[in-house]
Amino acid sequence: MAATETEKPIIRTSAPPPPHFVLVPLFGQGHTIPMGDLACLLAERGVRVSVVTTPVNAARLQGVADRARRAMLPLEIVELPFPPADDGLPPGSASGDNVIRLFLALYRLAGPLEAYLRALPWRPSCIISDSCNPWTAGVARSVGVPRLFFNGPSCFYSLCRHNVATHGLLHDGGDTAYVVPGMPLRVEMTKETWSAAFLNCMPKWEAFLEDVREGMRTADGAVVNTFLGLEEQFVACYEAGLGKPVWALGPFFLNNRDEQALATRVDKDKPSAVDQSAVTAWLDTMEQSAVIYVCFGSLPRMLLPKQLYEVGHGLVGSGKPFLWVVKESETASPEAQEWLQAFEARTAGKGLVMRGWVSQLAILSHRAIGGFVTHCGWNSLLESVALGVPVVTWPHFGDQFLNELLAVEVLGVGVPVRDAAVTVAPVLRGHIARAVSELMGGGTVAQERRRKCKEYGERAHxxxxxxxxxxxxxxxxxxxFMPSGSKEFLDT
Known part of the structure; x- marks a missing residue:
């Protein structure tokens, strides 16, 4: 693309350019972690990678930078100027209004990103930006660089959302039946989950979501964190629906093979990061596949303190050893702290409660873990399935409801904590005890669920x-996307 009179031309040098991919992640653990893994995956193939982000998010990626430095990978973290007041969400403020405010504030990064790209001696090979950074489309077009969007959810969810939008059903699933059109199998949802999954309950998001859809339409393709042995039919249908390539490159995290690499996926500088050695030491005392792991990701929060009590009593009622990760914000009240201390004393030896951030991959990889109670964020669900650990599903919002449907009804590796007909009802201790007992128990159905999950794990590897x-x-x-003469980098 030729530079206009008002554009600063990208300077060429005489030597051929190295392959160079620029990644633009979104803030937040659920988006930043897989993009960090993708950056390492690309760099391990000899490609120069620049991860361009805000200062706060750059700090979260310090573990990735450390890993790249140890392995001598061609990977750098580039900080773009961004007002500190807008860089990230205050603790406990992940409401819809706060999130959309930050999403829109990120549009101000377009100018700094373009300036960074134009200052490079060679035009990059490609930009890969999170689909929730649609402002990168104009930058890529202006500089003349191909762009792929990264979709964080499952391909199953991405296909559902694409088909719902294409058929004009984002705000109305139907009068009586809420069925996603154009799917290779029947996908039926309640009115409540339809609204929650497609964010119909958040009208302030509509203009932004239209920008996201336009960014997808104008991209040169998509990158998804899944693999064909898990979602092949949905990848194929999504590619046909988009009319452009969909590159299934996952699971990204399986390239993190050593303990130090696993640790880079936790923000180890957070005050709430736990001592992983204590967790491992406790798990080492447990029998194989005996422990249920309970964690609800970085954003979902319990309805405190009542919901916290229901989880604890449900775990005790299941009769299974448990490792329960509780956010510090969930025990902020004196009442919750007092209850949890008493709960820990009663369950000592049978359960372990950890407050703060843990290395989830290290836990899921441990031989003692036999199941995972999860919010069904795609990162957590993919990690569990790829490591052969079946799940109890407890979705909270967004894509998590369809990820649950994928795990339970399509893949056959999950047990829902709620009845299918009441997908947004409160979760009580009896629900938790039943689901955990069913997942961890014996019998033909439970054994077949474990067999399927183990097979998917083998396929992932x-x-x-x-x-x-x-x-x-x-x-x-x-x-x-490589310039000529660069292909010797690619097949290692």
């Missing part, structure tokens, strides 16, 4: 190995 579907897809993606 084959996908990322040399010659596997995700490895080959990455090779093809890189070849599609």
């Amino acid at each position: 084959r996908a990322i190995a040399k010659g596997g579907s995700s490895h080959q897809n990455l090779t093809q993606l890189l070849q599609s």
Whole structure:
């Protein structure tokens, strides 16, 4: 693309350019963690990678930078100027209004990003930006760089949302039946979950979501954190629906093979980061596949303190050993603190309660873990399935409801904590005890669920190995955007 009279031309040098991908993640653990893994995955193939983000998010990626430094990977974290007051959400303020405010504030990064790109000696090979950073579309177009969008949810959810939008049903699933059109299998939802999954209950988001859809329409393709052995039919349908390539490269995290790499996925500088060695030491005393792990991700919060009590009593009622990760914000009240201290004393030896951030991959990889009570965020669900750990599903908002449907009804690796007909009802101790007992129990159904999950885990490892579907897809993606003379980097 030729520079106009008002544009600063990108300077060329005589030497051929190295492959260079610029990644633009969104703030927040659920978006930043997989983009950090993707950055390492690209760099391990010899590609220069620049992760461009805000100062606060750059600090969250320090573990990724440390890992790259140890492995001598061509990866850098680039901070763009951004007002400190707008860089991240205050603790406990992840409401819809606060999130949309921050999403819109990020549009101010367009100018600094373009300035960074124009200052490079060579035009980058490609930009990969989170789909919730639609402002990158204009920057890529202005500078003349191809752009892919990264979709964080499951491909199953992405296909559902694409089809609902295409058929003009985002605000109305139907008078009586809420069925997602154009799917390779029947996907039926209640009115409440339809609204929660597609954010119909948040009208202030509509203009932003239209920007997101436009950013997807104008991109050169999509990158998804999944693998064909898990979601092949949905990847194929999504690609056909978009009319552009969809590169299934996951699970990204399986390239984190050592303990230090696992630790980079936790913001280890957070005051609430726990001592992982204490967790491992406790798990080492447990029998294989005996422990249920309970964690609800970075954003979902309990209805405190009542909901906290229901979880605790439900875990005790299941009769299974448990490892329960509780956010510090969930025990802020004196009443909750007193209750939790008494609960820990009563369950000593049977359960372990951890307050703060843990290395989830290290826990899910431990031989003692036999199940996972999860909010169904895609990162958590994919990690669990790829490591062969079946799940109890407890979605809270957004894509999590469809991820639950994928886990329970399509893949057959999950047990819902709620009855399918009351998907937004309060969760009580009896629900939790029943679901955990069903997941961790014996019998033909439970054994078949575990067998399926183990098989998906084996498929995940084959996908990322040399010659596997995700490895080959990455090779093809890189070849599609590399300048001539660079392809010797690609098939390692």
